[in-house]
Amino acid sequence: MEEFVSILLCREYPHAQRIKPGQGDGGIDIRVPDEPGRSSFTIYQVKKFSDTIDTSERSQIKKSVERLRKTVSETGLAVSELVVAFPSSMTPNNDQWFTDLTANDSFKARWAGRDFLEGLASKYPDVVDYFVGNGRERAETALYRMATLLGAPGVGASPGASMERIQALADTLNACDPLYSYELQTAQTQEPPRRHAAGLVFSDIRGNPGQWTAVHVFARMDESANLRPVTLNLTLTAKAGTREHEKLEDFIEYGTPLVDADAIDIVSDAPGGLGGCYSRGQITSLPLTPHRDQEPTEVRLEIVKPSSLPLAGVNFTVVETTQSLSGTGRRRALKDPTGLLTHELRVRYGTTTTDWTFSLKEWKGGSPAAMLPLTAFIRHLHCPNILIVKRPYGIKTGEQLPIPSPAEQLPIPSPAEAHPARVWLHTMIEALSTIQERVTSRVFVPELETLRSKTGRQIAYAAKVMREGSVTSHWTKYDAQVTKEVDWKDVLPGPITIVIPQQLPIGFRGALIDIGSYVFTFTDAAIAPDAEPPHLSTQMSLVPNSDDTLINRWYPVNTEFHETP
Numbered sequence: 222m223e224e225f226v227s228i229l230l231c232r233e234y235p236h237a238q239r240i241k242p243g244q245g246d247g248g249i250d251i252r253v254p255d256e257p258g259r260s261s262f263t264i265y266q267v268k269k270f271s272d273t274i275d276t277s278e279r280s281q282i283k284k285s286v287e288r289l290r291k292t293v294s295e296t297g298l299a300v301s302e303l304v305v306a307f308p309s310s311m312t313p314n315n316d317q318w319f320t321d322l323t324a325n326d327s328f329k330a331r332w333a334g335r336d337f338l339e340g341l342a343s344k345y346p347d348v349v350d351y352f353v354g355n356g357r358e359r360a361e362t363a364l365y366r367m368a369t370l371l372g373a374p375g376v377g378a379s380p381g382a383s384m385e386r387i388q389a390l391a392d393t394l395n396a397c398d399p400l401y402s403y404e405l406q407t408a409q410t411q412e413p414p415r416r417h418a419a420g421l422v423f424s425d426i427r428g429n430p431g432q433w434t435a436v437h438v439f440a441r442m443d444e445s446a447n448l449r450p451v452t453l454n455l456t457l458t459a460k461a462g463t464r465e466h467e468k469l470e471d472f473i474e475y476g477t478p479l480v481d482a483d484a485i486d487i488v489s490d491a492p493g494g495l496g497g498c499y500s501r502g503q504i505t506s507l508p509l510t511p512h513r514d515q516e517p518t519e520v521r522l523e524i525v526k527p528s529s530l531p532l533a534g535v536n537f538t539v540v541e542t543t544q545s546l547s548g549t550g551r552r553r554a555l556k557d558p559t560g561l562l563t564h565e566l567r568v569r570y571g572t573t574t575t576d577w578t579f580s581l582k583e584w585k586g587g588s589p590a591a592m593l594p595l596t597a598f599i600r601h602l603h604c605p606n607i608l609i610v611k612r613p614y615g616i617k618t619g620e621q622l623p624i625p626s627p628a629e630q631l632p633i634p635s636p637a638e639a640h641p642a643r644v645w646l647h648t649m650i651e652a653l654s655t656i657q658e659r660v661t662s663r664v665f666v667p668e669l670e671t672l673r674s675k676t677g678r679q680i681a682y683a684a685k686v687m688r689e690g691s692v693t694s695h696w697t698k699y700d701a702q703v704t705k706e707v708d709w710k711d712v713l714p715g716p717i718t719i720v721i722p723q724q725l726p727i728g729f730r731g732a733l734i735d736i737g738s739y740v741f742t743f744t745d746a747a748i749a750p751d752a753e754p755p756h757l758s759t760q761m762s763l764v765p766n767s768d769d770t771l772i773n774r775w776y777p778v779n780t781e782f783h784e785t786p
Contacts, residue, residue: 225352226267226306227251228399228448229341232348235442237265249289261299264289265333268307274315286322286330293327306333348399359397391436400445401492406435417507422451423491438492453496455487455504472506475552475567476543479506508541508554520555521613522564524601524624532606533597536613537564557595559587577622586665586729589653596647603643649677652684653727659687659777662734664727676726683725683736686775696771698749699763706757714747714766720782735778742772 227250231237234253251265266285270278282305293300303323311319311332323330342349391403401422416424416437422445423438440446459466459482471477481503489496523534537555544551550569556562561584567576579602584592602608608622649672657664671677686692701719719741728734749762776782 223250223267223269225348226308226338228348228352228444229338229345230265230267230306231442231444232345232399233341237442237444239444239447249292255301261301263302263304264300264328265304265306268305270307270309273309273312279315279318282319283322286326290326300328303328303330304333305330306338308335308338310334310336345399347397350397351399359393387434387436398492400441400449402439402441404437404439406437408433408435415505422446423489423495425491425495436495438495449492451492452490453487454489455484457504458483458485472545473547473549474545474569475550476506476545477552478508478541478543479504481505508543519613521611522555522598523609523611524598524606525609527605527607532601533594535562535594535598557598559584559591559595561587561592562595562599575622583669584666585668589650589657589664589666592650592666593647593654596643596650600643600647646672649680652681655684655687656680656725656727656736660734660736661778662728664734665729667727667731671726671731679725680727683723683775686739686773691772691774694771694773695769696743696765697769699743699746700760701763702760704759706759707761708757709748709761710756713763714745716742716744717746717763718742737775737777738780738782740774740776740782742774744768744770744772 227239230251230253231239234251237251237253239251240249249264250267253263253265255261255263266282266289268278268281274282285305286303289300289303292298303326305319311334316332319330319332388405391405394401394403418437418439420439420441421437422440424435425438426433426435428434438451457469457472457479459469465482468477468479469482472479472482482505483501484504485501487499487502487504518539519536520539521534521536524532526532535557537557539553540556541554542551543553548570550567552568553566555564555566561582563580563582565578565580569576579599581599602624604624606624608624610620610622650666653664653666667676672680682692703719721739721741723736723739724733725736726733743763743765745766745768746763747766749764752762
């Protein structure tokens with residue numbers, strides 16, 4: 222009875238975990254995570270009481286509640302609610318007794334009696350049929366027939382009646398197997414692509430270029446693999462000293478995914494005998510994928526000075542979590558919102574040290590505002606600063622990790638200027654963000670090579686003029702070019718103002734966009750001695766007369782100018 226009720230609960234709550242008595246259940250039969258993103262649980266205690274509850278049953282319930290209280294007290298487990306489930310009805314007297322028993326607990330408590338369990342049974346008739354009827358026999362028969370058909374000669378050569386029978390068997394399995402669901406896929410020209418989907422535990426793909434057949438097996442709930450495990454026995458091979466050997470060691474120690482690793486003596490066992498024995502092959506391992514209704518896990522990484530002064534912070538999303546099959550260590554991979562910066566943390570059990578690395582992808586395009594927190598983070602990712610790992614929301618403090626010197630070695634090319642590479646990168650993204658705040662066209666971050674060129678210096682200068690309102694400098698010679706003819710002899714020597722519209726290749730795929738105009742004011746200019754004789758012209762070489770001061774002001778796009786050449 223307990224197993225039957227437990228399976229019903231696990232089908233209703235696919236992420237539920239069964240706690241076996243041999244593991245020391247601590248007053249917990251089923252543990253159901255609350256809403257995604259929360260670390261609290263609803264606890265189910267399953268009882269096989271079929272008649273009215275008397276003194277003996279009350280004693281059992283009381284002991285279970287006391288064990289749960291002890292678990293909460295000793296482990297800090299966050300329990301939001303306790304539910305006692307059993308296949309009988311509750312009397313008002315027992316209801317009041319249970320209310321009094323749990324009145325002072327930190328969690329809510331309630332019964333789930335016959336009506337609740339009958340509702341689950343009607344919702345999942347395959348579970349009832351499997352445990353009470355002949356569903357188990359029909360499932361085993363269908364699985365055996367499917368495995369036989371898939372292994373028969375010629376099945377992969379032509380669709381025919383065999384494929385129709387395999388599909389019919391898959392439909393039968395989906396109707397009567399409470400633990401797994403089955404999806405049939407066929408292809409003619411090429412092998413079906415490898416699947417990487419939530420709940421997928423096994424894929425059987427076989428055939429030839431004329432006809433391929435794939436059966437994908439999905440766990441209906443997290444507990445499916447514990448109730449009917451999928452096993453794989455093999456020997457992985459790699460030559461010592463090669464990159465493949467390093468990857469294999471990484472997989473053994475931390476569960477890091479493998480891609481097409483050589484293996485021999487392969488024996489796989491899946492539901493219905495869909496596995497098999499193979500002398501050699503290639504193995505690809507993939508990290509577990511969160512279920513569709515599971516909110517991505519976020520971690521906030523903040524950088525502070527040794528004095529605790531905040532410098533930068535970014536919310537990272539956990540994209541992969543793996544651990545070694547032998548239990549020697551685990552690995553967690555995170556990425557920032559732009560997807561450009563990846564953080565990998567490796568922990569080896571039984572030691573006090575952790576290995577962690579950051580890697581940065583090259584980019585094309587992207588919003589400077591979105592990249593600004595990233596480049597600020599990269600800028601300050603160096604010793605003696607401190608990295609803090611914490612929850613993304615709230616004010617709780619997190620684990621503090623001194624940043625080791627290898628973190629200096631992020632793959633960012635250094636520009637010609639003397640500034641450190643990461644300070645330069647953040648300065649460039651700040652400049653692009655400044656420009657975006659003042660122009661209506663969308664700004665995209667250029668490639669690194671573009672930022673390192675003359676264009677990068679033009680971007681930095683444009684942002685400086687925009688932020689400061691005006692920039693004063695000194696000049697030695699200027700080749701002026703204006704839009705209408707000017708009698709230079711009449712206007713020089715003396716002050717002169719020239720308006721120059723500006724464009725930068727910071728649009729989509731490097732397109733030029735208008736960023737406004739520079740208004741250059743030369744406080745005292747004269748015609749250069751080597752210039753052509755003054756006359757009406759749109760061009761002229763200028764030099765300072767008695768004052769070499771040059772003032773540059775920026776004006777937005779569509780500004781009208783009247784009293785300028």
